[in-house]
Amino acid sequence: MTTTLVVLAAKMGNKYGGLKQLEGIGPNGETILDYSIYDAVKAGFNKVIFVISKYFEQEFKEKVSSKYDGIIDIRYAFQEIESVPEEFRNSKRTVLWGSAHAVLVAKDVVNEPFGVINATNFYQRESFELLYNQLQNIRNTRGNYFMISFRLANTLAETGGVTRGICEVNEAGELNSIVDRVGVERVGGDPMYLNEYNKWEKLDENSFISMNMWGFTPDVFTSLSQSFDAFIAKSGTDMKAHLSLPQFINEMIQKGLKIKAINTPAKWMGLVSPDDRIQVILRINDLIRKGIYPNKIFGITNLLNN
Known part of the structure; x- marks a missing residue:
């Protein structure tokens, strides 16, 4: 039985340079993405679709996905700035069309319920x-979507502010809305962000947070296509406009779709700034000492037997 993971990786590089965010944080140069693939395989996923750009396809295959050959079924989908109707193409545009579009481009290689993650988040x-x-629970269903939600306290960077999707969840455990807050960081011990009046506003550290970890049934591609077409018709000439998964999800909720929020106790980490690297390395080493990860995770033997 196939269980698929769609990894959004097109922002790891672009046509103006090579791959980014490939910092080694494990003892053998393992990246955050390496640990995500390891965790996914251990959880039971047996197919991964990397959403990348053709501009760095060869480099990605050589430096990243070749490590997983023989471990998991690997497919590719391509997200490009140019993959919109010709009248909306602009050679000066450098911003991709957003995470909703990134999922949409995978439609031809997904036929089963699938998960979505960002390539640069440690989940x-x-x-x-x-x-x-x-995902096993929603097989043979339609319109059955969910989010793996984190707690805000578990998603703050050690240094600097981060953008976080603050979720409103009802008593039934269903998502009501997602609102992005920019520059969230601890100030005086409390998580805060600068509001539109440039004033610090406190957030509840137990708030549910979207980290772009989703589960969908394949019928989502019909809604995604319709939503993206409407977005392009309205905002396609805006050089910075993009359609994110939270924007799409908010649209679906307003149309009456119910989306479960399933809380994880996990603690996120990522390389938001260069100063985060040492903290991430220390944490990975701690997880290795506790036996959660082997010292080296690239080999097939490690993945199957540890």
Whole structure:
């Protein structure tokens, strides 16, 4: 039985340079993405679709995905700035069309319920297990979508502010809305962000957070296509406009779709700034000492037997 993970990786590089965000944080140069694939395989995923750009396809295959050959079924989908109607193409545009579009381009290689993650987020094993198990529960259904939600306190960077999708969740555990807050960081011990009046506003550290970890049934591509077509017709000439998954999800909720929010106890980490690297390395080393990860994760033997 195929269980698919769609990895959004097109922002790791672009036509103006090579791959970015390939910092080694494991003892053998392992990246955050390496640990995500390891966790996904251990949870039960057996197919991965990397959404990348053709501009760095060869480099990605040589430096990244070749490590997983023989471990998991690997497919590719391509997100390009130019993949819109000709009247909206602009050679000066450098911004991709957003995470909703990134998922949409995978439609031809997905025929089963699938999970979605960002390539540069560390989600931890518990989150992949929740994602996998819930995907098994929605097989042979339609319109059955969910989000793996984190707690705000578990998603703050050690240094600097981050953008976080603050979720409103009702008593039934269903998502009501997602609102992006920019520059979220701890100030005086409390998570805060600068509001539109440039004033610090406090956030509840127990708030549910979207980290772009989703589960969908394949019928989502019909809604995604319709939403993206409407977005392009309205905002296609805006050089910075993009359609994110939270924007799409908010649209679907307003149309009456119910989306489950499934909480994970996992603690996120990422390389928001160069100063984060040492903290991430220390944490990975701690997880290795606890036996959660082997010292080296690239080999097939490690993935199958550890």
